[in-house]
Each structure stands twice: as C-alpha cells, then as structure tokens.
Amino acid sequence: MLSEIQQKKINHLFNVLDANKNGTLQLDDFVQVSEDILEQLSIDRHSRSGQLILIRANRFFVQLLIDTQQPELSISLWDWMKFFDKEISSTSGESRALDSYIFRTTFHLFSLFDLNNDNQISTEEYANMWSIYNIPKESCEESFNLLDKNSDSLISADEMISGLNDFFNSSDPKAPGNFIFGEWNY
Numbered sequence: 485m486l487s488e489i490q491q492k493k494i495n496h497l498f499n500v501l502d503a504n505k506n507g508t509l510q511l512d513d514f515v516q517v518s519e520d521i522l523e524q525l526s527i528d529r530h531s532r533s534g535q536l537i538l539i540r541a542n543r544f545f546v547q548l549l550i551d552t553q554q555p556e557l558s559i560s561l562w563d564w565m566k567f568f569d570k571e572i573s574s575t576s577g578e579s580r581a582l583d584s585y586i587f588r589t590t591f592h593l594f595s596l597f598d599l600n601n602d603n604q605i606s607t608e609e610y611a612n613m614w615s616i617y618n619i620p621k622e623s624c625e626e627s628f629n630l631l632d633k634n635s636d637s638l639i640s641a642d643e644m645i646s647g648l649n650d651f652f653n654s655s656d657p658k659a660p661g662n663f664i665f666g667e668w669n670y
C-alpha cells in the first residue's frame with residue numbers, strides 16, 4: 485500500500501505530466517512538452533536535434549504504456565496509481581519496473597533539459613524544466629539545493645536518481661527528493 489504522502493506525490497506527478505489537463509496521459513501530453521522545448525529554444529522541428537526531442541517523447545510514452553501494461557493508448561490516474569502501488573509495494577530485490585522507470589526518467593529528463601550536454605542539470609536548466617512543466621516557481625531554488633547533495637550547484641545523474649528514489653519510495657515529508665516536481669502537499 486502506498487502511504488498518503490506517496491499517493492499525494494505520485495498523484496501530483498500525474499497532474500504535472502498531464503500537460504493538457506484532460507485527466508489522462510496520452511501521447512499528446514508528451515509531444516506538447518517537446519514542442520514547448522523546441523519553441524522555447526527556437527529549435528527547428530525538422531532539424532536533427534528537433535526530431536530527436538520529438539522521438540524521445542514518443543519513446544518515453546510508449547515505454548510508459550508497456551510498464552503500466554496498458555492495452556489502450558492512454559493512461560488514467562487510476563492506472564497510474566495502480567502501477568506505482570504495485571511496483572513500490574513489491575519488496576523483491578530483483579529489477580523492479582520502478583527501478584528501470586527511475587533510470588529511464590532520469591535519462592529522459594537529462595535528454596530534454598541538459599541543454600549544454602555536460603551531463604549535469606544547472607540551476608538554469610532546472611528552472612527551464614519547471615517552466616516547461618508549468619510548475620509554480622516559488623520553491624524551485626530550494627528544491628534544486630535539496631537535490632544537489634554535494635553542493636556544486638549542479639545536479640548529476642546520480643543526484644537525480646537519488647532524488648527520484650525519495651520521490652517514489654519515501655514517506656518522509658522532508659525527504660530531499662520530494663520536491664523535484666514542485667509542491668505536492670495541497
């Protein structure tokens with residue numbers, strides 16, 4: 485069973501990813517995020533880097549359908565919560581879908597938001613991620629500092645993985661990774 489805190493965080497992430505706010509996750513939501521990135525960075529969608537950003541959104545969504553074992557091309561909040569409930573509750577050490585989801589999400593976030601390709605997320609890149617996902621900015625800096633464990637003003641892939649582990653697995657309201665996607669306790 486997910487704790488109340490876990491439920492709130494995972495429900496919040498669903499709302500963040502549901503870009504067009506129609507209550508289901510569909511390919512459109514992920515394509516929209518990619519298109520917002522292209523627009524914000526003035527990247528031509530027909531260029532190689534433009535195409536890559538669009539293809540990644542497709543791939544990430546298809547993998548999400550596979551993970552949640554969805555026969556349809558959309559994911560409801562109920563499917564989403566059920567997937568995480570099952571994965572987080574499974575205690576076996578063998579590779580859980582959640583672990584690969586965390587790795588993939590890290591890769592996805594870096595591929596979209598590590599704009600200078602130095603394998604680190606800077607404060608500007610992190611703020612850009614929040615703006616693309618329409619997350620209110622008030623706690624952006626605080627969230628960044630919590631994720632940046634070694635205080636070098638950059639988020640490494642390891643720091644992101646550790647943060648995402650907190651986000652999904654921790655029931656501690658103060659876990660550093662809780663606020664990767666903004667305030668969830670409303």
Ligand SMILES: [Ca+2]
Nearest residue numbers: 598602604605
């Ligand atoms: Ca970077």
Ligand SMILES: [Ca+2]
Nearest residue numbers: 632636638639
């Ligand atoms: Ca760091």
